[in-house]
Amino acid sequence: MRLSAARVAARVLEALEKGERIYTAVVVDSADRSMIGRRWWLSGRRNRGTLGSPALDAAVAAAVPSLFPPRESRGALSRDFEYRDGERAVTARVYLELHGPPARMVIVGAGHIAIPLARLGSMLGMRVEVLDDRPEFASADRFPDADVVRVIDFRDPFAATALGPSDHVILVTRGHSFDYECLVRLLRMEAPPGYIGMIGSRRRVRATHEQLAREGFTTEDMGRVRAPVGLDLGGQTPAEIAVSVAAEIILFHAGGTGMPLVEKERVVERFFGGEGA
């Protein structure tokens, strides 16, 4: 029996419930009209359904890891796939979706920046986790928007938080030695978080990098750390700084320029330009 959209939706919800990553595909255009609407899903090594041709199923399965990088937890796109049907090379247009566990924002340091940042992370649809070694700061009352608030020991800050490529870790601890300890652990992970940010002045960031270099980290390792974290908005208050960090996370995934749109688009200049345009 053909796999219906309703059946696949039920399977996606089940995968999300279990915290699994699942890809779904449906043929939206093909010279062989009977293939249109055929669908298939893949989760781990399990898959069900068919796009109407084993060769097409295989081509799509091979392409999904590169179409949806590990750091992404959501995605939707259409692609043309070429595959062999006997002797002929044929093309089909396939619409693909990725559904994964929601992206996570792990904020280390439960100080004044953490409060608006936790709220923004939650607004962006992320699971928010706040870590600090001070129970009076790492309290659920202080972070109504966080999914998890954890009291940790900085000697092993991520002991209870399994991190991976789809995670965002933002270091905003009260002291730069704490940030440094976290950073060393993050950079030594086999599959480090895709987004690692650390707050700090230029001087403090430089001191951290000098210490990393002394420990044998390469410039490539250092390049994986966004420090100072955030976009240059010029803001000063905790809320303004949190917005600049959240904005950088959006940029990281959505791939914009970070420019004011009015400067990027220059609508007035381009279409109503007159002199000098």
Add this chain to the structure above:
Amino acid sequence: MDEKEVMALLASLEEPAVLATIVSAKGSTPRKTGARMLIGRDGVIAGTVGGGCGEGEVITAAQDLFDGGPPTTVRVDLTDDFTSWSPAVCGGIMNVFIERANPDLFGDV
């Protein structure tokens, strides 16, 4: 209704419905690739593929699937009346795939 709620409804429908999905979008469209809408015989059940901007075309085309029409892609061009002040001025083009969400509930299968 958010994306997950539309998905939950899609998974648990008890009436025949047509699923409309934006499978690609170019330019300024109100909703992006991946947005979904469920349409019943009597109109929209849940979700949106853009409201005033082209949604009517999709709803009209969906009726065909209740009458036995094949799954197809509706190309919605929102660039036509760019200079008018109608709410349909968005400036983009989107492809919306429509299909029977639950073919087993259609009486003709």
